[in-house]
Amino acid sequence: MNSQPDRTTDSTHRSLLSQLRTRISGELIDRSDPRYDDARRVWNGMIDRRPIAVVRAGSAADIAPTLALAATQGLPIAVRGGGHNVAGNGTVDDGIVLDLSGLHDVQVDPARRTVQVQAGATLAHLDAATAPYNLAVPVGVVSGTGIAGLTLGGGVGWLTRAHGLTVDNLIAAEVVTVAGDTVQASETENPELFWGLRGGGGNFGVVTSFTFRAHPLPERPFTGNFLYARDRWAQALASYEAWSRDVPDELTSILTILVPPAGMQLGTDPLLMLGFAWAATDTARAEELVDRMRRAAPPTIEAVEPVSWSAWQSSVDAFFPKGSRGYWKNTSFDRLDDEVRAVLARRGAEQSWVGTGFDIHHLGGAYARVAEDATPFPSRAARFWLNIYGFWADPAEDAARMAFIRAFGAEMEPLGTGGTYLNFLGEERDADAAAPVRPVYSEAKLHRLATLKRAYDPQNILRRNHNVLPAAASDDTE
Incomplete structure (x- = not known):
């Protein structure tokens, strides 16, 4: 307006x-x-x-x-x-x-395979800078996402199984504290602050730049999508359960059910989409793995071909245009048995409109090999992570779309393992109030974050976030 x-x-x-x-x-x-x-x-x-x-x-x-x-x-x-x-x-x-959006410079050191990124950069800025060197940093899946918020929450995407979360590839950060000091955070400098930045959100200072480890990636990685009409969902979900148990770390997949936007020209019925990305040069091996899933559950439509990494990373941008009305729920889960598959298929089929969808991120691999207490990220044991999201345009649809997402989330809650990912967490509170994030972290991690918060922001100046309240002095333990 x-x-x-x-x-x-x-x-x-x-x-x-x-x-x-x-x-x-x-x-x-x-x-x-x-x-x-x-x-x-x-x-x-x-x-x-x-x-x-x-x-x-x-x-x-x-x-x-x-x-x-x-x-x-x-x-x-x-x-x-x-x-x-x-x-x-x-x-x-x-x-x-x-x-900070004007501060989006990206500097790549191809010899060291490191990338320094200013805090206003988006995934598109980062991917454009690393592509000429056939390098990539594990990030998210929508190119307009800011690298700062993504990193401070965790960073799940197409390279998660191969190379871990975005935070697992963070080497160092420069931070301006609420006291006005500029400090460095790494494994050797302010290591406790460095720990908190890797999944604790924007609670401890304003990060001005991030330094990441980058990984070799083919110029045109092997990527693709299998699309399934509703009559093939049961077979696809059952086959995915078995197939995903026996794929190497180099293959990351995301399973989605939604009504595709009109621009995709794929009709108006909900589709199950299995997307996958291979983070290695052995294309023949990737083709064999993908063919195994193809034979187990023949797709209705498929699009499997190498594309540039930047093109793949921006391929779902049209789903989430700026100004979309967004509301999300998420949870981790480990089983994809008959009971869980029935819920997913039923809820997917109920989505007869463009405006909500859900993703299932297949985890494991490098993600799971990081020690549970190495970062604040809530769960390294989870096999899958479910994100139920909305992206509609009409305010008149708010109540119905949010009700669907909430009901779906509530139905999955007893079937899940309880993990809540900060970056998939929508607003459930008064906009300007500090809101503790106890449901996200274990008691031990929350105590450690709260103690760190007291050290760097005791007055909770940085509270417009998924807020960690500063620990009281009486909360200290020996």
């Missing part, structure tokens, strides 16, 4: 913003600016917040004064990288949005 200047912005706020303008190199967009409505928007169209101002950082040096203003004035602050978070944590009512 178009906004007029907000007459409730008082002289105190105008004075504070005027002072901040003199201390930053980037732009400050307040409610009187014609760019305000565009600047305050995030990907999830259900999130409609009205900040006092949006600070578009021109450099990392703009972060500390913006944090200082929020802290000294008691203003809520939201930190935004790509703005793709389904919970809408990149904006806030009556506070400051620190928008």
